[in-house]
Amino acid sequence: MNEDRTPHAWGKGRLLLLGLAILLIVVGPVILLQRLARDTQEAADAVIHTHEVEATVLGLALDVREMEASAMLIALGADHPLARERLKTGRESLPERFQNLARLTADNPEQLIRVGRLRELVNARVEVVDQLLLAPDAYRANVVAPLATRFPIRGLLDEILSDERALLEQRNSEATDQRRRMEWIRMIALGAQLLLLSLVLMSLGRQAARRLAAEKQTAQASQRALVVLDTVREPIVLLDGEQHIQMHNSAFAELYGIEKGHKVSSLDDLGTAWQDKVMRQRLDDVLARGRELWDYELQQETADGLRRTVLLNARRMPLPEGGDHAVLVTVSDISLQKTAQQEIAALNRQLEGKVEQVSEVNRELEAFSYSVSHDLRAPLRHVAGFSDKLGRHLGEDMDDKTRHYLEVIGGSARRMSQLIDDLLVYSRLGRGALRLQAVDMQSLVAEARAMLDAAELGEGRADRVEWRIAPLPIVLADENMMRQVWGNLLGNAVKYSSQRERAVIDVEHRRQEDGSHLFSVRDNGAGFDMAYAGKLFGVFQRLHKASDFPGTGIGLASVRRVLGRHGGRIWAESAPDQGATFFFTLPAALDAPPSREKDA
Incomplete structure (x- = not known):
């Protein structure tokens, strides 16, 4: 979804940048030209x-010259009305002239100073003119001659005019520069606008090309979607608000017998398969309320005339053109699953009967175990007890044959008791639940070795056994059962090596390619013929005489049963008088695998 939004966001960003560029290039020059026009107007x-x-x-x-000239004419005797009029007009215009001049030079302090000085000189010359008019004869000779030299105004006028003309030249230069800048800005703006127009045209061309490519991709995607829809083997149909068929795939047409090229507009045209009122109401609810229909089970008669069980799933979805909604319906044929479920139910019922039978057998085995552990032990205790009492009763009068008979009777009773104990252990190994936990195999081997060393020490042969024990792992298993495995295997290794001057027992471990554990116990004892290896792990099966190596023949059968319950297996390799090696495996999986035990 983020990948779909990124190009769209990038396109919007580019449009925004383009709009800003247009604004800067179009509006910016207009504002700048307005400012330059304002500056040009100010220069003008x-x-x-x-x-x-x-x-x-x-x-x-x-005005000053005319006023002075008119006063001189009057003083000389040419008192003409025109001269009087010019004198009056000049006197009245002077204040306004100075006021305008002060206003025009208000932004130039130096000019204001010159104007002030000019005002003083002009006022002084006006006073001289007034004196001349009051006493023409008295002041004519003394006043008129020095008027131009005592109160000169030509220099101030030239300074004012030269300063203004210098300002005029500067302002004309600035106005010329402003016009030149305006022309450059107009040219630059025109070039930028032409460039912008070119970029806009290029962008529009790319947008049009992208739109055409997008439309082409959309059409291709639509075609691919239709191909995928037809490839799907699950029937699919799209319904509008009136439950009219908008589109369907080939699997739907095949299931309900719609001929190729034939358009079906309504579900009602499909016969009785879609006439279930409850189902139709549920489809209306999906469209009207936005509810989803999940695994609605329905019996339908399809085009092949078979009565099928189907699951309907429906969900409301918006149509691409916007506005309306449609319902997407998928049809799953579960007829085979239903048949399989019925068969499984029948098998479960049979299995329940078998389980009941097994439970009955287990109860009988429990009763048998109870009988063995109680009813058979009492006669054995009697035999052993009375044979012992008989021996004490006879005392010194007992001959060798009688003593031999009593020893045979006592030994047989003890052997029978041991057989009963081993059988009970073997029976419990098949019935007890596994208590899986982390088991340190190194500790179990050390424990079994300590018990065997103690037994050898009791017989005065403490250094007879040489142990070679490799590092062993921690596995997931039943600790008590694993203890019995190691006890039996190591005990057998010591027992069948008892006729050697020095017994050597190797315990090794390695991890196999599938992750399972492979353990081995090797001795240098009597060994056995591999032709009889199939009998090795059977109950009461022995490959040596009891007089040579005592035992009940149940230990290896118990080991096999334990390993089978853990999902492992055991086998042996040997040769007569060359020792034997027992191998067994344990799986690496944490869950207890199914038992591989095959009881004899």
Whole structure:
């Protein structure tokens, strides 16, 4: 899902970046051009401002000259009304001229200083003109001549005009630079817009190509989906809100006899197979309430005329074109499973009867074990006890033959008691539950060896047995049963090596390729003929005389039963008078495997 969203998110990001680029390239130059236009207008206004200052200064100079000229004409006797009018007009225009000039130069402190000085000089010259008009004869000779030299205004006017003209040149230069920048920005903006248009066209072309490729992939995916749907062997049908068939796969058509190329519009056209009212109502609930139908079991008569048991599963799903929903129904034919379940049920009933029989046999075995452990032991105790009492009763009068008979009777009773004990142990090994736990085989071997060494020590042969025990693992097993396995195998190795001057017993272990454990116990004792190896693990089966090697013949049978219950096995390799090696395996699995025991 994340892989599907990433290209979509990347496409949205690219569209957003494209929109930002359009905004920057289209709107940015417009804003910048507006600002440059404003700056250009300000430069033009500054030029106009300079011309206004120049016009005002020149107008002021003209007013002063006309006013002084008119006053001189009047003082010389040419009192003409036009001169009086010019003098009056010049005097009235001076305050307005200075006010305009102060306003126009308000942003230039140096110019304001010059304007102030000019005002003072002009006012002084106006006062001279007034004195001349009041006493023309008295001031004509003393005032008119030094007027231009005492109160000169030409220099200030030239300074004001030159400063304004310098500003005019600077502002004209700035205006020219602004126009040049505007032209460059227009060209750059035009180039950027052309580039943007090219990128937009390229992007639209790629988008169109991607859309066409996506539509092609969608069509291919749709075709693949249809092929997969037809390949599925489970019948599938898609129903709309009116339970009309929108589409189905080949397995559905084969099951309900829909001919190829024939369109079936409704479930009602499929005969009685889909007429179950409860099932139809459940399908309506799936579509109307969004419920899911799971493993609804139904009996249907299909196109081949057979009565089949099917499981229906239905789920609501939105249609790709949006808006409406549909129901996807899968049909699973479980007729064979139903038949198998019926057969299994019949077998289970038979098995229950067998189990009951086995339980009855086990109860009889329990009764037999009880009888063996109680009823048979009492006569044996009597035989052993009375033979012992008879020996004490006869005392010194007992001859050798009688003593031999009594020893035979006592030994046979003890041997019978041992046989009973071994049989009970063998019986319990087949019935008791396994108590699996982690068992340290090294400790069990050490325990069995200690008991055997103690027995040898009691017979005065403490150093007769040489033990060679390899490192042994920890396995999952029944500890008591494993103790009995090692006790029997090591005991047999010591017993059948008793006729050697020095017995050598090797205990080894290795892990097999399948993970199971392989143990071996090897001795240098009497050995046996491999032709009789099949009898070795049977009950009461012995390959040597009891007079040579005592025993009941049950120990190896018990070992075989224990290993079988653990899922392992045991076998032996030997030759007469060359010792014997007993091998046994234990599985590596934690769960106890099924028993491989084959009782004789």
